[in-house]
Amino acid sequence: MESKKVQKRNILIAVDESENAARAVSYVRDLLSGLPGFRINLVTIIPEPSEDYFQSESERTEWMKEKKSSARSILEGFRRLLIDAGFKEGDIRVEVAIKTCPSIAECILAEQENLACGAVVIGRRGISKKEEFIFGSTSSKILHTAKDCAVWVIE
Amino acid sequence: MQEIDQAETKPFSLDEIKERVATCLGPDRVQKRYNIITDTTDFFRVEYDDVVILGSKPYLIRNNEREGRFGIDEQQKFWVKRARDLSDGSVKIIKLVFHERFQAKVGDIVFDCFRSPKKEARILDLTKGHSRFMQGFSLTDSSNNLIRVIDFVKGKTLADVVMNLGRDHEDYFFNHFPSIFEEYMELVEAIRFLHQKGEKHGDIRRDHIIKEEATGNSRWIDFDFNYLHRENMFGYDLFGLGNILVYLTGRGDVTVQQLRDAGSPVFDQLTSYDTNIIFNNRVVNLKKVYPYIPDALNFILLHFSSEANVFYESTDQLLHDLHAAKEHLKNM
Structure with missing residues (x-):
């Protein structure tokens, strides 16, 4: 399938509930507010645990509802932050996706491709080397595997 | 989609059980009475010398299995029973349903773990006949608990x-x-x-x-x-x-x-x-x-x-x- 042509001024900020995500959003706000033509996609990917994690379908449904609600609330806060800084409401898009994600980085990059974003912005968690060794690092993986887009890793 | 054997539980008379125990373990090991169990939900009540009926087979329960973990040696796993398949005398490991979620620590890294009967049942299906994996199958008991019956690897x-x-x-x-x-x-x-x-x-x-x-x-x-x-x-x-x-x-x-x-x-x-x-x-x-x-x-x-x-x-x-x-x- 032919990929969509990326739009340089179309930016994806991958966010979760962490302070790192807040730093990423603040960075974009400080850098780009007041500049015309930028479109911001605030995207939260929630990796869905395997079916084994839940003892029943109702538990799974409840889990997803809570996660989505919490993510929407966080995204709304970030959206307001950008609007208050001068971004137009119509230029900000928010999305919460619960996905089966063997790799969160791959899920984020799939969204980047799908939305034809020219840049992916992500906050660095600052995990220890040990943690990266066992569990991997999403920002490192995005840095190493992203194609046709810029990657901003915010400290 | 995982296929789970939901064969109807076959009833066994006490005399049948006794006869099978005599054949598998010897006449001197036959008890006067047997507690026959078809619902294993409360695995603490499944004890030594009980007989659990799963599908068409009776299993004579022996000891709980033990496992050393996180520096604690030989903890009993009450949901994992060694058993004898009374249809052929073979030794089995019967794993009853026990869901747990906990945080494990490796070095100073903490992460979320859980135990899942479904995952094990799925892998038993996936690795059937594979010489590098333990072999077994899963089926449900009378209360729909997903039980795994595993060949004991001696x-x-x-x-x-x-x-x-x-x-x-x-x-x-x-x-x-x-x-x-x-x-x-x-x-x-x-x-x-x-x-x-x-x-x-x-x-x-x-x-x-x-x-x-x-x-x-x-x-x-x-x-x-x-x-x-x-x-x-x-x-x-x-x-x-x-x-x-x-x-x-x-x-x-x-x-x-x-x-x-x-x-x-x-x-x-x-x-x-x-x-x-x-x-x-x-x-x-x-x-x-x-x-x-x-x-x-x-x-x-x-x-x-x-x-x-x-x-x-x-x-x-x-x-x-x-x-x-x-x-x-x-x-x-």
């Missing part, structure tokens, strides 16, 4: 086996290790098979490999453990594989304390480059202790060092390097 752990091989490390390494290494590679291939199917083993450690007494074949056991992965779904499995390789290469863990207590000159030369990234007291740079270890093998071990900058992210990467090391071991 034998020692591979880790225990290697400890008794060779007069000393050098003898072990030159005369026994090459075949152990090939067996290890096949065990890694087996884990690759799981990963390719999107499954983790979840609890890779050396006492989860049993060397079957009858065949000499090593098998992975225990698949009900899982963890919430982060970026790399299989990273924790790979860490386990690395630890096992270090153990097999060293004929046991070589610790900093052992070297110190033995007055080894290597002790004073140790740096963070030489020790395990998570378990800092374990030496991974084994060539420093045993200089005859080929570089190609030691290169793999160093991927698990505190100073490693490149980590294995897949069994493919690990196997690539193992194949290279195998060539060097052949030429020793």
Whole structure:
């Protein structure tokens, strides 16, 4: 399938509930507010645990509802932050996706491709080397595997 | 979609049970009464000499299985029963339903783990007939609990086996290790098979490999453990594989304390480059202790060092390097 042509001024900020995500959003706000033509996609990917994690379908449904609600609330806060800084409401898009994600980085990059974003912005968690060794690092993986887009890793 | 045997529970009379126990264990082992169970929800009430009926078969319950974990030796696992299949006398491990979620700690890293009967049942299906995995099947009891009935793998752990091989490390390494290494590679291939199917083993450690007494074949056991992965779904499995390789290469863990207590000159030369990234007291740079270890093998071990900058992210990467090391071991 032919990929969509990326739009340089179309930016994806991958966010979760962490302070790192807040730093990423603040960075974009400080850098780009007041500049015309930028479109911001605030995207939260929630990796869905395997079916084994839940003892029943109702538990799974409840889990997803809570996660989505919490993510929407966080995204709304970030959206307001950008609007208050001068971004137009119509230029900000928010999305919460619960996905089966063997790799969160791959899920984020799939969204980047799908939305034809020219840049992916992500906050660095600052995990220890040990943690990266066992569990991997999403920002490192995005840095190493992203194609046709810029990657901003915010400290 | 996983297929689960939901065969109707067949009723057995007390006389039938007694007759089968007499055939399987001998007439002197027959009890006057048997507690016959079809609903295993409360696994604490499933006790020694009870008979659990699953599908069309009666199983005579023996002891709870035990397992050492997190430094606590030999904890009883009340949901895991050794049993005799009264239809043919074979020894089985019956795993009853026990859901638990907990935080595990490896070194100073905390992560979320859970136990899942569904995962184990799925892997039993997936690995049916595979010589490197324990064999068994799953079915539901009368209350729809997903029970796993597993062929008991009689034998020692591979880790225990290697400890008794060779007069000393050098003898072990030159005369026994090459075949152990090939067996290890096949065990890694087996884990690759799981990963390719999107499954983790979840609890890779050396006492989860049993060397079957009858065949000499090593098998992975225990698949009900899982963890919430982060970026790399299989990273924790790979860490386990690395630890096992270090153990097999060293004929046991070589610790900093052992070297110190033995007055080894290597002790004073140790740096963070030489020790395990998570378990800092374990030496991974084994060539420093045993200089005859080929570089190609030691290169793999160093991927698990505190100073490693490149980590294995897949069994493919690990196997690539193992194949290279195998060539060097052949030429020793």
